[in-house]
Amino acid sequence: MFKLGLIINPLAGLGGSVALKGSDGVAEQALALGAKPKARARMALALAALVPLKARIQVHTAQGEMGGALATELGFDPRLRHTPPAVTDAADTRALAEHLLAERVDLILFAGGDGTARDLCSVVGQRIPVLGVPAGVKIHSGVYAISPKAAGVVAAQMVRGELLSVTDGEVRDIDEVAFRQGKVKAQYFGEMMVPEALRYVQAVKMGGQEHQALVLDDIGADMAEQIEALNEAGWQCVMGSGSTVAAVMDHLGLANTLLGIDLIKDNKVLGQDLTEAQLLDVIADKPTKLVLTLIGGQGHLFGRGNQQLSPLVIRTIGRDNIMIVATKTKLEALAGRPMLADTGDHTLDRALTGHYRITTGYRDAVLYPLADPEEEVC
Missing domain, CATH: 3.40.50.10330 (Probable inorganic polyphosphate/atp-NAD kinase; domain 1)
Structure with missing residues (x-):
């Protein structure tokens, strides 16, 4: 509903x-x-x-x-x-x-x-x-x-x-x-x-479709500005896995673990390929944002390939501190299906539901829903 x-x-x-x-x-x-x-x-x-x-x-x-x-x-x-x-x-x-x-x-x-x-x-x-x-x-x-x-x-x-x-x-x-x-x-x-109403930025369109390399560059540029502003305000960022997040790290000029979880602050990598225990240690009592993307085709935001982001890690960071990046092409490929959270904690999955702001380009963003997979089955 x-x-x-x-x-x-x-x-x-x-x-x-x-x-x-x-x-x-x-x-x-x-x-x-x-x-x-x-x-x-x-x-x-x-x-x-x-x-x-x-x-x-x-x-x-x-x-x-x-x-x-x-x-x-x-x-x-x-x-x-x-x-x-x-x-x-x-x-x-x-x-x-x-x-x-x-x-x-x-x-x-x-x-x-x-x-x-x-x-x-x-x-x-x-x-x-x-x-x-x-x-x-x-x-x-x-x-x-x-x-x-x-x-x-x-x-x-x-x-x-x-x-x-x-x-x-x-x-x-x-x-x-x-x-x-x-x-x-x-x-x-x-x-x-x-x-x-949905808009596209003309600079990243080609033949009516997004040009992937240009879009990823635009997403990287936008997120780099946001992260620099967060750093100045005292925030650190946990960077999720996937090629879209990797584009953000490339724009920052930082080494990235493509299939792992990294921690950055003040344009430095403070930790690479972190485990759940390591994440809990570095985010305790520190203002932290989580930057991640969804899995193309499936739409999972949590629970597929990023189990280091456990329910305790997610709760410690907080729902309001989740920042999502994705191309509009990836979102449109879901054909109206919502993103999903399958953390293994049903209470948390339900708490994570709702609409999220997703950065899809430079100064360009969309709203997209995240649902509880159990409710989707029902």
């Missing part, structure tokens, strides 16, 4: 039609002036694309106008994770976001404006993909689809397991008090991970 987080800010956009330049702190005034809520209707337009897929979707949302009422009306059977008061506020958005994060939903679809995006970002950051349905007065943030219908189309593509690009969408909000005085003061609050 695809786990969809649903958040509707019932007050979003109220101030627009009555010329209040926003809704923050003026909802009651806007309603008194005759403003009509629009966020629910905007979300309904987005969810229309998901109704035909509802048998495959498990909706997680809040009671009432924050999502539960609309989801039920459209035929979903929502799991209610928050009970808001009659009049909601930013704290309710943040509280529901906390629940959705704990539930590790595959996507948070939310309707609101820049204030809603700001509240969501403060909780979720870049840990879960989000997609905004534009419903507010101010839409300066880069986390919104171009229309409610477009948001629904992209969400439906995720449900169907189609390959999607992913971008870092900036969250910006304007000081509404200053805005009402004719001053525009936009402030940057962070970034969130946003899915979008």
Whole structure:
């Protein structure tokens, strides 16, 4: 089942039609002036694309106008994770976001404006993909689809397991008090991970297909920049096996164990072809990222040729510190099947499920799901 987080800010956009330049702190005034809520209707337009897929979707949302009422009306059977008061506020958005994060939903679809995006970002950051349905007065943030219908189309593509690009969408909000005085003061609050229609980078295409050598070089260049930034922040990196990870090591100018596990930091190899015991020793109490790729054709991320990455090693590093690299050709060869984790620990396999950001080129990435192999059999 695809786990969809649903958040509707019932007050979003109220101030627009009555010329209040926003809704923050003026909802009651806007309603008194005759403003009509629009966020629910905007979300309904987005969810229309998901109704035909509802048998495959498990909706997680809040009671009432924050999502539960609309989801039920459209035929979903929502799991209610928050009970808001009659009049909601930013704290309710943040509280529901906390629940959705704990539930590790595959996507948070939310309707609101820049204030809603700001509240969501403060909780979720870049840990879960989000997609905004534009419903507010101010839409300066880069986390919104171009229309409610477009948001629904992209969400439906995720449900169907189609390959999607992913971008870092900036969250910006304007000081509404200053805005009402004719001053525009936009402030940057962070970034969130946003899915979008699949794109290819023209430089690595040849005859409509990826050119393998160029793609691997692009992946290596992108990951080299990311790893250098991580090193500066004090992180070390465990490098998995496979030719795609080898391309990253080549770009860094470091020796690589093609079928083994290495450890690098500060552009130096600190350990080669490490065993499980050696890995546990070198990652204990040290901030560590894990860079790996999946096995082509099979789609296994763990449990095939990298058993050194045991359940204890993976838990010590942490799910949020896994960085995946792969070509789009390798992912498309899975024909919509998810990546798999077969660690030998079913509890861990289930905890690792969800959508991951996968680096597929230079400044180019996609979202792709990982599933529990036992659930795939069922």
